[in-house]
Amino acid sequence: MQGIISAVRRNSLAELAGIKAGEKLCAVNGTAVRDIIELSYLVADEKVALTIEDAAGTVRQLVIEKYADEELGLEFEAAVFDKVTTCYNNCVFCFVDQMIPGMRETLYVRDDDYRLSFLYGNFITLTNLQEADFERIIKTHMSPLYVSVHATRPEVRCQMMHNRFAGELMEKIHKLVDAGISIHTQIVCCPGYNDGEVLEQTYNDLLALVPMVETMAVVPVGITKHRENLTPMRLFSQGEAAAIVDKVTKWQQECREKFGKSFIYLGDEFYLLAERPLPEALWYDGFPQIENGIGLSRSFLDEWQEAVAKITAFTAGEAAIIPVGTSAYRILQPLLDGFNRKAGSKHRFIAVDNDFFGETINVTGLLVGKDILQAAGKTSRIILPDVVLNQDDLFLDDMTYAEFQQSFCGRVERATTARDLVSLLNK
Numbered sequence: 001m002q003g004i005i006s007a008v009r010r011n012s013l014a015e016l017a018g019i020k021a022g023e024k025l026c027a028v029n030g031t032a033v034r035d036i037i038e039l040s041y042l043v044a045d046e047k048v049a050l051t052i053e054d055a056a057g058t059v060r061q062l063v064i065e066k067y068a069d070e071e072l073g074l075e076f077e078a079a080v081f082d083k084v085t086t087c088y089n090n091c092v093f094c095f096v097d098q099m100i101p102g103m104r105e106t107l108y109v110r111d112d113d114y115r116l117s118f119l120y121g122n123f124i125t126l127t128n129l130q131e132a133d134f135e136r137i138i139k140t141h142m143s144p145l146y147v148s149v150h151a152t153r154p155e156v157r158c159q160m161m162h163n164r165f166a167g168e169l170m171e172k173i174h175k176l177v178d179a180g181i182s183i184h185t186q187i188v189c190c191p192g193y194n195d196g197e198v199l200e201q202t203y204n205d206l207l208a209l210v211p212m213v214e215t216m217a218v219v220p221v222g223i224t225k226h227r228e229n230l231t232p233m234r235l236f237s238q239g240e241a242a243a244i245v246d247k248v249t250k251w252q253q254e255c256r257e258k259f260g261k262s263f264i265y266l267g268d269e270f271y272l273l274a275e276r277p278l279p280e281a282l283w284y285d286g287f288p289q290i291e292n293g294i295g296l297s298r299s300f301l302d303e304w305q306e307a308v309a310k311i312t313a314f315t316a317g318e319a320a321i322i323p324v325g326t327s328a329y330r331i332l333q334p335l336l337d338g339f340n341r342k343a344g345s346k347h348r349f350i351a352v353d354n355d356f357f358g359e360t361i362n363v364t365g366l367l368v369g370k371d372i373l374q375a376a377g378k379t380s381r382i383i384l385p386d387v388v389l390n391q392d393d394l395f396l397d398d399m400t401y402a403e404f405q406q407s408f409c410g411r412v413e414r415a416t417t418a419r420d421l422v423s424l425l426n427k
Contacts, residue, residue, distance in 0.1 A: 001032045002053065003039070003081040005074055012073020017062050019052060019074065025081075026059065027051040035080045035115050037140065043072055079119050087112035089127055090162035091150075092231040093188050098224040100356070104398055118142040121291055123186050126172045127163055134175060144182040144214060147173065151187070151194040152205040160193055170205065177212035184214050184289060190221045191236055195244065203251060203264060210259060217289045218248065219267035222366075225358030235360060241274040252283060261285045268297040269363070272327045293363070297331060303418035304335050314343035317427045320381040320413075323372045323388075325364040326351045339425065347425050350375050356397055364388065369399030373407055380410035383424055389414075 002024040008014045025033060028042040029049050042048070050062045064072065078084075087110040096110050114133060116122040123146045129137075137145070151157045154167025176183060185206055189195055194202065199218070206213045220236055227233070236244070248266050255263040262283050271278050281287075281302055284295040324332055329351035336347055352375040354361045356368040365387040372395075376382055384404075393401035405412045415421040 001034055001082045002026050003033060003036075003074075004077040006077045007075040009073035009075070013064050013066055013070065014073040017050075017064055019050075019062070020054075022055055024053040025050060025074065025076075026053050034082050036076060037079075037115060037119070037142070041140075044068060048072075080113065080115055084109070084111050084116070085113040085128055086110050087125060087128070088163075089125055089166065091188075092160050092162070092193070092233060093190050093221045095222055095224070097230060098222075098226045098357075100226050103396075104394070107396070114142065114145060117145045117147075121146050121184075123148040123292075125161065125166070126169060127161070127166055129172065134172075137176065137181060138179040141180065143180065144184055145176065146184045146186065149185045149187055149202060149206065149216075151198050152202045153198055156194055156198050160190070173209065173213070177209055180212075182212050182214050183209075185216045186289075186292060187216065187218045188221055189218050189236075189244070191234055191240060195236075195240070199244075200247075207255070207263065210263060215288050216264040217267065217292050217294050218244070218264065218270070219293060220269050220273070222363075223358070223360045225360070236270075236273060238273055238275065241270050242276060245270055245274045245276050249279075252279075256283075265289060265294045267293050268295070269293075269327060272297075272330070278331075293365075297328065300418045301331070301335070304422060307419045307422040308339060308342075311422070311426060314339075314345075315426050316344040316346075317425065318381050318411075319346040319348075319379075320383050320425060321376060321379050322347070322349050322383045322385065322415075322421065323352045323364075323367060323375060324349050324385065325362045325367060326353065326359075327362040328364055339422075343426065345425065366396060368397035369395035369404045369407075370397055373404070376408065378409050381413070382408060382410065383413045383415050383421060385421075386414050386416040 005021055005023050005025060007021050008019055027033065028039065031042060033039050033042060046068050047065050050064065051059060052062060053059045096108055099107055111122060112124050112128055114124055114129065114137060117124045125148050149169065150160055152170055157166045157169055158164055173183060187194065187202060189199065206216050221233060223233055223235055245266065248264055251264050252262040255261060262285055265284065278298045281298055284298060287295045287299055290296055290299060329349055333349050336349055340347060352367050352371050353359060354367060355371050357366060364385055367388050388395060389401055413424055415424055
């Protein structure tokens with residue numbers, strides 16, 4: 001177990017001790033460190049002994065004296081120093097199984113590690129937790145955790161996850177919440193599996209554990225064109241999506257009367273597919289699961305309106321195109337039409353067909369560089385939503401941002417938020 005040091009902060013204790021990026025932290029006070037969570041406890045003393053290995057493999061010992069709450073100034077390539085715990089379920093809806101072969105290795109990693117759930121909000125199934133894991137979670141109070149529930153009916157969860165032990169979910173959730181660990185939950189909703197009565201049972205089972213179960217998110221299954229030899233699966237129809245929206249809206253109203261919050265939230269795709277208006281921001285209660293796509297569209301719309309309202313002088317700058325998924329285009333283009341009328345500009349969103357994953361994948365975050373270039377054609381300015389790139393500036397098809405810039409015939413800019421986009425459009 002070694003933590004690879006990615007950076008050493010300037011003027012920090014670590015820099016003063018001569019530690020350099022690229023070296024490895026092997027132990028603290030003689031104890032091998034599993035992750036940054038454990039590290040935070042081990043370095044809390046006023047005097048710590050570090051075992052460091054340099055690039056040549058030479059190991060040295062360093063003793064650092066510090067204030068109890070003073071940071072060492074180390075940053076690491078990964079939060080987990082030992083092997084990330086991966087998923088050994090075989091879910092009928094798994095997106096990783098639908099990836100095209102031959103891409104970068106990280107796209108095929110199915111992490112199911114409770115530490116990443118606590119640190120970053122990654123969803124875990126609880127199927128691989130050992131007793132020692134429960135003990136550590138409870139002892140160090142790793143709360144909240146994010147749990148992929150899918151169904152609380154045991155036989156349905158076992159069927160969906162192809163794991164005969166998956167039905168023990170509620171026992172494990174009770175074990176956590178009884179010990180004071182709060183949970184955010186997710187349901188990947190699949191037609192014919194966990195919708196209808198099964199979804200209603202899941203809702204009631206989780207509702208009974210409020211407030212320790214803080215939220216319940218329901219997102220529709222995503223299906224790519226790469227499903228050879230996988231379990232048959234289909235998308236929800238417009239009518240089915242509308243029925244789910246109606247049912248969940250009723251539940252939300254009941255929850256708001258009882259708890260003062262909606263508790264259950266739908267992925268944006270349900271509203272778009274059903275052609276129903278998005279709920280107002282109030283109904284998202286501060287967007288606790290926005291990283292899961294819950295309320296992303298509402299947040300964008302409101303931030304756009306707020307940013308436009310603050311403009312004192314509109315500018316008709318060089319016309320730009322902004323690539324988006326086909327599902328978002330319908331609600332975004334009217335915003336831009338209004339902006340163009342005020343500014344006298346000719347900006348436009350373009351709905352990009354996802355040839356890489358298939359036309360059934362219509363969200364912006366899953367667009368790839370090649371498809372965006374194909375849709376853009378010979379235009380002189382493009383603004384990319386940052387969501388199409390990862391932290392290493394890679395698209396999902398392994399195209400780098402630099403390669404995209406070289407391939408595009410004009411100027412390439414990036415926008416992280418609606419506010420960023422409005423600012424770029426008004427230049």
